[in-house]
Amino acid sequence: MENYILTSIINKSIRLTLHHIKMKTTPLNKPVTLLAIPGSLRAGSSNHAILRYLSTLAPSTIEYSIYDELVTIPPFDPGLDNDEPPLPVATLRQLLADADGIVICTPEYAFGVPGQLKNMLDWMVSSSSLVDKPVCLITASSVGENAHASLLLTLGALSANVIEEAALLIPFIRAKMDKEGNITDAVTAQSLNAAFTAFLKVISEPAD
Numbered sequence: 001m002e003n004y005i006l007t008s009i010i011n012k013s014i015r016l017t018l019h020h021i022k023m024k025t026t027p028l029n030k031p032v033t034l035l036a037i038p039g040s041l042r043a044g045s046s047n048h049a050i051l052r053y054l055s056t057l058a059p060s061t062i063e064y065s066i067y068d069e070l071v072t073i074p075p076f077d078p079g080l081d082n083d084e085p086p087l088p089v090a091t092l093r094q095l096l097a098d099a100d101g102i103v104i105c106t107p108e109y110a111f112g113v114p115g116q117l118k119n120m121l122d123w124m125v126s127s128s129s130l131v132d133k134p135v136c137l138i139t140a141s142s143v144g145e146n147a148h149a150s151l152l153l154t155l156g157a158l159s160a161n162v163i164e165e166a167a168l169l170i171p172f173i174r175a176k177m178d179k180e181g182n183i184t185d186a187v188t189a190q191s192l193n194a195a196f197t198a199f200l201k202v203i204s205e206p207a208d
């Protein structure tokens, strides 16, 4: 109960902070867009729950979407990796290219990156969709260290701009949320808030 109260107080204060970040708009007044990608396909995924939690922190001036189509990305085939790749790949490349920032939140499987997430990243190597793209990287797992390190390497190979203050490893994730996916651990909520605030600062600029 005390944890819940502390978490909600922290959330309230961080929400106030986030709503005071002035978000940039393009010359055409296009809103800032964030694409959030969960690395787990599991129904009831804790990583998906974290991405939903971050969506509640995002100021209303930004468009925050969770990409739910990871399962549709076919196995990587260099022979099909050209200007006209399979439709789900082409669609995702465009979504990534159009986004102002990417949030990846993933577990670790067998000391590595979940296969479907790594498969998706392999399709992005030949495109420039992630070049210089600000990325908030969250690995939420039982331990997660290997997947986190491996993703930093892979995202480096893709020339993505992983924001240091927005790279977060959360171990023992299942013990830090309830069955509905609410974060019950105040320290975890605070770390997520801090990482996401830092990320939003990077992709924002003064409106005046």
Ligand SMILES: Cc1cc2nc3c(=O)[nH]c(=O)nc-3n(C[C@H](O)[C@H](O)[C@H](O)COP(=O)(O)O)c2cc1C
Pocket (backbone or CB within 6 Å): 040, 041, 042, 044, 045, 046, 047, 048, 106, 107, 108, 109, 110, 111, 112, 140, 141, 142, 143, 144, 145, 173, 174
């Ligand atoms: C096949 C399998 C392998 C796993 N291997 C690891 C592992 O190597 N390291 C780790 O930290 N967690 C491992 N886990 C535990 C997951 O991190 C944990 O189930 C996590 O909650 C999954 O994320 P999700 O809740 O978003 O689906 C594994 C889970 C499965 C199903």
